[in-house]
């Protein structure tokens with residue numbers, strides 16, 4: 001059975017959510033965070049980088065949430081929650097699947113780190129990064145007007161990747177998402193999904209580190 005190594009209050013909630021959406025069996029090993037918020041050293045025994053998520057599937061250990069999501073939908077779910085290359089929505093599907101970590105999380109982390117440095121509060125760099133974040137959120141908000149889910153009419157694994165950045169912005173950066181009406185409505189749709197509710201009860205954020 002596939003094992004999910006879940007770091008408390010982290011991206012590994014995505015993998016628990018995916019397994020719940022797919023109705024697949026899994027085992028979860030939970031790693032509490034250190035008091036500093038860092039991952040415990042023990043995670044390095046699973047994967048050299050000591051980050052979450054990671055999974056074990058037989059002899060294979062895999063890290064990187066996007067890679068894990070792609071692996072599970074194809075290896076264990078016959079492509080369920082993915083779109084096939086000949087689907088008209090495929091380009092959107094692949095775009096959002098990768099945008100989540102490649103563009104949105106990378107910018108979010110810069111904003112998060114700057115918010116932890118008191119000396120950076122008045123810096124033009126902070127203002128520029130906040131401006132970039134607002135621009136990115138406006139872009140995503142417009143794109144979400146096209147359909148209920150990121151790839152269009154059907155909920156897909158791209159949605160599983162895209163939600164974590166928004167909930168992190170809301171919970172850990174006190175970002176007001178109300179001006180982004182499509183994103184706010186999207187998060188309400190997500191919160192109504194039974195698999196998301198179950199995953200959050202098992203592996204959702206435990207505490208704020210603001």
Ligand SMILES: N[C@@H](CCC(=O)N[C@@H](CS)C(=O)NCC(=O)O)C(=O)O
Nearest residue numbers: 010011038039051052053064065066
């Ligand atoms: N791009 C990677 C990022 C992995 C990552 O940085 N995970 C965070 C948790 S959200 C982590 O393990 N942080 C612990 C630490 O750096 O001490 C992914 O999507 O899996």
